[in-house]
Amino acid sequence: MQDNVVIVGTGQAALSCAVRLRDSGYEGAVTMLGDEPWLPYQRPPLSKVYLKGETTADRLELRPQEFFAKGGIVVERGSVVTSVNRSNRSVTTFDRRSYSYSKLVLSTDSRARTLPDAMTHGLDGILTMRSIADADRLRRALAKAKRVVVVGGGYVGLEVASIAVRMGHAVTIVEMTDRVLKRVAGAPTAQAIEELHVRHGAPVLTNAQLKGLSGHHGTVSGVSLGSGTLLPADLVLVAIGGMANVELAAETGLTVENGIVVHRFGQTSAPHIYVAGDCAAFPFGGRLIRLESVQNAIEQGSVVANAILGRPVEYEPVPWFWSDQYDATLQTAGLALDYDDILAVSMEPGRSAFWYFRDGLAVAVDTMNDAKTHMAARRLFGARVELRRELLLKPDSTSCSTFVQPPCRLDQ
Structure with a gap:
């Protein structure tokens, strides 16, 4: 079999892997299969400068088309991979194209968690934030909305809340736990962030149980809480975290536990399949963890490339994150x-x-x-x-x- 690498995904981890392969002298074919219509792009600015209209989609691209052509990296956009055949080492896309591989990298990223249909009733005006398409929809909705409810007190929800406040909207943040940033920060940090939002006129409702959403003429009009409170809303952003896209890996027979399980070199339970990025569950501090961050994507993509090249280096990250609010x-x-x-x-x-x-x-x-x-x-x-x-x-x-x-x- 000809030596080649197929990367399922076109996110930052996928790009990092492809670039490291080429920079390290890998001469086999490198093909990236992405389900979005874009070249690899930055996601963090979506809930920051892009949502505010301070940059354009093309400026989010991590590399121009010429870079991939010059580097011999094939990027197939709009290619949804539906199956992996481990016995003959090939993947098949939704439109029945087949790609053979000697090494396969799954960089399937994550998706935004959503509320159950029984709670949303199919109403318009209930949005999430993950992709360029999501940000475009949210920007259009913010241009019309006056009352915004943000469900979830994580980074994305708080960033969007700050932008909505600056646009002059009435914003309320609803968090089910006892404080914002519950999964990623301690109580003192959370208190400082909550005070920041309150100072800017956005109340933060903690320990708030979501009961349901109501609508008028098919569009959301309110958020009901377990306490009996009804929050008027023209727009509801659901920002309750992300879910790793593990379905393809599970169907392939790989070990899945909150993410696709890998060892310290990024390899899965199948010797020719590797994983990098948001979807990877890797050992850290005596447990399996999954990180959704630029740092993790870039570094883990490089770790996987090194393993493919036969130069394995254990992944021992120093995670870092950032968030802009007001x-x-x-x-x-x-x-x-x-x-x-x-x-x-x-x-x-x-x-x-x-x-x-x-x-x-x-x-x-x-x-x-x-x-x-x-x-x-x-x-x-x-x-x-x-x-x-x-x-x-x-x-x-x-x-x-x-x-x-x-x-x-x-x-x-």
């Missing part, structure tokens, strides 16, 4: 798992850091309007430097950037 930028470095303490450090009004510790050692930090500390923390975590809690409690330790000086030792 005039505030929230950035995270590290992963706040099993932490037992949080230390809030305020440098000046509007600029702060929330450090997470496990057994006295820093494992993550959230910063607000403090890019310097964020970048310094990424370097420290990446270098596996042990940053102890007592060090940050010193009077002159207002920012971990204090410690990023050669030779970068924290034991002095």
